[in-house]
Amino acid sequence: MAVSKLFGASIKRREDPRLITGRATYTDDLRFPGLTFAQIVRSPHAHARIRRVDVDAARRHPGVVAVFTGKDLQGVINPIPTAWLIPNAELKTPPHPALAVDTVRYAGDGVAVVVAEDRFAARDAAALVRVDYEPLPAVVDQQKAMAPGAPQLHADVPNNLAFKWIIGNSEATAAAFKEAERDGIVLAQRFVNQRLIPNAMEPRAVVAQYNSGSGDLSVWYTTQNPHIARFVMSLVTGLPEHKIRIVAPEVGGGFGSKIPFYADEAIIAFCARATDRPVKWTEARQENYLATIHGRDHITDLEVAARRDGTITALRGRTWANLGAYLSTAAPGIPTILHGLMLTGCYTIPNIDYGVYGVFTNTTPVDAYRGAGRPEATYLIERIVDLVAAKLTLDPAEVRRKNFIPSGRFPYTIAAGLAYDSGNYGPALDRALEMTGYQRLREEQKRGPRNGKHLGIGLSTYVEICGLGPSPVVGSTGFQGGLWESAIVRLHPTAKATVFTGTSPHGQGEETTFAQIVADELGLPIDDIEVVHGDTAAVPMGWGTYGSRTTVVGGAAIALAARRVREKAAKIAAHLLEASVQDIVFDQGRFSVRGSPDRAKTIQEVTLQAYLAWNLPAGVEPALEESAFFDPTNFTFPFGAHVAVVEVDAGTGQVELKRYIAVDDCGRVINPLIVDGQVHGGVVQGIAQALYEGAAYGPDGQLLTGTMADYAVPKAHMFPMFETARTETPSPHNPLGVKGVGETGTIASTPAVVNAVVDALRPYGITHLDMPLTPERIWTAIHGKKRLGR
Amino acid sequence: MSGSGPRRPDGLLAWEWGEGGNIVKRSVTVTVNGVRHTHEVEPRLLLVHYVREVLGLTGTHVGCDTSNCGACTLLMNGKAVKSCTLLAVQADGASLQTIEGLAQDGKLHPIQEGFWEEHGLQCGFCTPGMIMATVDLLQRHPEPTDEQIRWGIEGNLCRCTGYQHIVNAIQHAARTMRAGSTKAGRSA
Numbered sequence A: 001m002a003v004s005k006l007f008g009a010s011i012k013r014r015e016d017p018r019l020i021t022g023r024a025t026y027t028d029d030l031r032f033p034g035l036t037f038a039q040i041v042r043s044p045h046a047h048a049r050i051r052r053v054d055v056d057a058a059r060r061h062p063g064v065v066a067v068f069t070g071k072d073l074q075g076v077i078n079p080i081p082t083a084w085l086i087p088n089a090e091l092k093t094p095p096h097p098a099l100a101v102d103t104v105r106y107a108g109d110g111v112a113v114v115v116a117e118d119r120f121a122a123r124d125a126a127a128l129v130r131v132d133y134e135p136l137p138a139v140v141d142q143q144k145a146m147a148p149g150a151p152q153l154h155a156d157v158p159n160n161l162a163f164k165w166i167i168g169n170s171e172a173t174a175a176a177f178k179e180a181e182r183d184g185i186v187l188a189q190r191f192v193n194q195r196l197i198p199n200a201m202e203p204r205a206v207v208a209q210y211n212s213g214s215g216d217l218s219v220w221y222t223t224q225n226p227h228i229a230r231f232v233m234s235l236v237t238g239l240p241e242h243k244i245r246i247v248a249p250e251v252g253g254g255f256g257s258k259i260p261f262y263a264d265e266a267i268i269a270f271c272a273r274a275t276d277r278p279v280k281w282t283e284a285r286q287e288n289y290l291a292t293i294h295g296r297d298h299i300t301d302l303e304v305a306a307r308r309d310g311t312i313t314a315l316r317g318r319t320w321a322n323l324g325a326y327l328s329t330a331a332p333g334i335p336t337i338l339h340g341l342m343l344t345g346c347y348t349i350p351n352i353d354y355g356v357y358g359v360f361t362n363t364t365p366v367d368a369y370r371g372a373g374r375p376e377a378t379y380l381i382e383r384i385v386d387l388v389a390a391k392l393t394l395d396p397a398e399v400r401r402k403n404f405i406p407s408g409r410f411p412y413t414i415a416a417g418l419a420y421d422s423g424n425y426g427p428a429l430d431r432a433l434e435m436t437g438y439q440r441l442r443e444e445q446k447r448g449p450r451n452g453k454h455l456g457i458g459l460s461t462y463v464e465i466c467g468l469g470p471s472p473v474v475g476s477t478g479f480q481g482g483l484w485e486s487a488i489v490r491l492h493p494t495a496k497a498t499v500f501t502g503t504s505p506h507g508q509g510e511e512t513t514f515a516q517i518v519a520d521e522l523g524l525p526i527d528d529i530e531v532v533h534g535d536t537a538a539v540p541m542g543w544g545t546y547g548s549r550t551t552v553v554g555g556a557a558i559a560l561a562a563r564r565v566r567e568k569a570a571k572i573a574a575h576l577l578e579a580s581v582q583d584i585v586f587d588q589g590r591f592s593v594r595g596s597p598d599r600a601k602t603i604q605e606v607t608l609q610a611y612l613a614w615n616l617p618a619g620v621e622p623a624l625e626e627s628a629f630f631d632p633t634n635f636t637f638p639f640g641a642h643v644a645v646v647e648v649d650a651g652t653g654q655v656e657l658k659r660y661i662a663v664d665d666c667g668r669v670i671n672p673l674i675v676d677g678q679v680h681g682g683v684v685q686g687i688a689q690a691l692y693e694g695a696a697y698g699p700d701g702q703l704l705t706g707t708m709a710d711y712a713v714p715k716a717h718m719f720p721m722f723e724t725a726r727t728e729t730p731s732p733h734n735p736l737g738v739k740g741v742g743e744t745g746t747i748a749s750t751p752a753v754v755n756a757v758v759d760a761l762r763p764y765g766i767t768h769l770d771m772p773l774t775p776e777r778i779w780t781a782i783h784g785k786k787r788l789g790r
Numbered sequence B: 001m002s003g004s005g006p007r008r009p010d011g012l013l014a015w016e017w018g019e020g021g022n023i024v025k026r027s028v029t030v031t032v033n034g035v036r037h038t039h040e041v042e043p044r045l046l047l048v049h050y051v052r053e054v055l056g057l058t059g060t061h062v063g064c065d066t067s068n069c070g071a072c073t074l075l076m077n078g079k080a081v082k083s084c085t086l087l088a089v090q091a092d093g094a095s096l097q098t099i100e101g102l103a104q105d106g107k108l109h110p111i112q113e114g115f116w117e118e119h120g121l122q123c124g125f126c127t128p129g130m131i132m133a134t135v136d137l138l139q140r141h142p143e144p145t146d147e148q149i150r151w152g153i154e155g156n157l158c159r160c161t162g163y164q165h166i167v168n169a170i171q172h173a174a175r176t177m178r179a180g181s182t183k184a185g186r187s188a
């Protein structure tokens, strides 16, 4: 189309009026006649045998409707499956019963469920369920779990090893290391990517209703992907898929934690069916910390080989990924496909030899948390590039430039086999350094600390894999689904439009961006367009919102469907205007005959005629509605350069983040305001990993950071105003040229901040510290070194 | 209701028990968004549950169980409080304002407008609490610095926005409200 009016415009979100007035409906806000409430009884032990579950007192409690245990679900509710069966990794998939029957494997594992007339009675009665546990030794550390003699979680999973996944060329890599030992450098470092708790502000909630007359199960719940949920719900409950409806009402953030199909939704569906009453379950926050997935939790030993000029020739390493007690929905794919394949980042590193051990431990299951595997990979590569620069006393910006994939070489196939779509890394870095005033800051740094405060500057040049993804490719990685997307664009007789998408946005603003796309494609006023998502009864199929795929794949499907609507409308317009369709031009909602602009029909007129169907061209069906199923031919690879500027107080170990500069390239931008919001939110989550957050377990498997008072969700005063900018390198693999931006901030910011802090600590001979970089850790590092006389 | 049964489990305090083992309910009268309500409630009922479950005003959210997140923030006698930290009985006689009562005559409050204009929300779950906390903040600091805003909302967590657009939203609101009050001052 000639003029694009809304693509690129920072228009206000249409989602907001309901959200700012308290009129949005989240799952816990739903009310039904006869609604009951469930409370799940969870194990306080990290590992124990269940000797006996006594529910008599709970059943007798006033207001209690029913109490069920693992035995009641046995044979009715199938084990909760994992959906990412990575190949060539000897993946073990031990059964995960929805409620434990004889063994609990983490503190938080469900053992029984109480259904009562109100949530308080349910809670009271849950406290009356007596479980006789025989505690077993627990293991929480993934390396200890693999050691001989460690407690074993599952039968048939020796050494708790869920999988062993290896990529690269070990011989070529060994040769590159030999060469570097002779006339280059070789460095080794252990990195810990600590466990994080996602902390979507809305805890998970489920409302299930079963109609015993019709056999229909309806489930409203906090999911990022209702159709996947329906698919799995059908497998788990044995109910046919067409009798299941899943609705994602307003969802209060997910960050990956609402992707999985949890045991809880199966339990609540079971309760609704067994009691013939609607059942609601809402997680308390402390329950969320135990029962909702965690993220990250890697230990990595990484080596790098480089020439003296800073050219990196090889990476070799092993990662121990803690998977928790069971395989969550996407768990096997996160530390492998989404992590290991991205290890070389935006560099031309030709040789890798990398392996990941996935390990069961007596902890909460680990799955996708914002970025999901890619932040861990970016952290490794961006830290190790800085270590190379420091060792060779080269500027970290120079080492990055030296190793960047040159812009002329895209599509570029990296050592791990992925083909990056497009990229232009140098200009993003240049822009970020220019915004930072990099040289000036380096000069300032040379003048030494001021008032005991050391200046540190940290860079991170990242690339991520997004827009998941081409279905045949994800299928070849063992993902048990497709990752295409569906769209329907339906014009009503009055030319108001309803757009249906298989994605399921929950804060990312696609009701607005998708309306922008359609408004441009069809020349409709944006207020005439409604975007519908998150209901399997309304949308034929879809794969949901995660992996920065919503706009890339879902938006593309919508654009294609809208273009089909336009083509059909053009045929009708041509017929009405007695012109040939080749002579019809479309501009801003008007079909006119080339050369005589006055012979024209508006999209509104054409739509009405399409519905009246009094005078349609031969072979054209009535109505105006088209669908599209878009499967991209490749992933997208957004990239960028971030810079953190910190001051570290040597006396207290306190880090002050002075400035943060983010230059991102997410291809074409539909709504800059929304893109900025995505970057800010992501950057804060990434910085929080660097400086504040970390889940901690005691050796007995008790979660020590078990409440929001103990886990450092960051607050507003911890951050400066971020300085953002963009470069624009369109993706060639979707009709919009977009690349996705939901995760970039989280991926880029963690290493930028750690690099800055380590840069500041250089005078103390410190080359690395593990996250989170708390004052205590920094102070101890500084003063520990001093005592050693360094 | 759960209070109507013959016996309650242990764990409740003796004073909550009445004849026959029932919890003694207490009467609570509150004015919420200008409407007076009287209910008999269990003394242990949290104010946030009263507002959400009894009054059906679900714009006030629950994001934690340790008074950290601020999603439950509403105004009690004009001051921002975390309604998960109060019992409903403690609000007896008070006047409450929730997010549902902020827009007047179909017109958004300037703070709501600010959040909309400046993209101060994403998933919206923290937003009602954030907005109600801002009402209090701007009463105390009509001309806040960014720093005062950031510290002023430290009791409210947002996992989505990274806070920057919230700061902008609150500045936007503060500007509108100052302009509004000068106008009102001049015309008075």
Ligand code: FES
Pocket: B061, B062, B063, B064, B065, B066, B067, B068, B069, B070, B071, B072, B073, B082, B083, B084, B085
């Ligand atoms: S619900 Fe979190 S502070 Fe009240």
Ligand code: FES
Pocket: A201, A252, A253, A507, B120, B121, B122, B123, B124, B125, B126, B127, B157, B158, B159, B160, B161
């Ligand atoms: S907008 Fe989602 S938590 Fe604030």
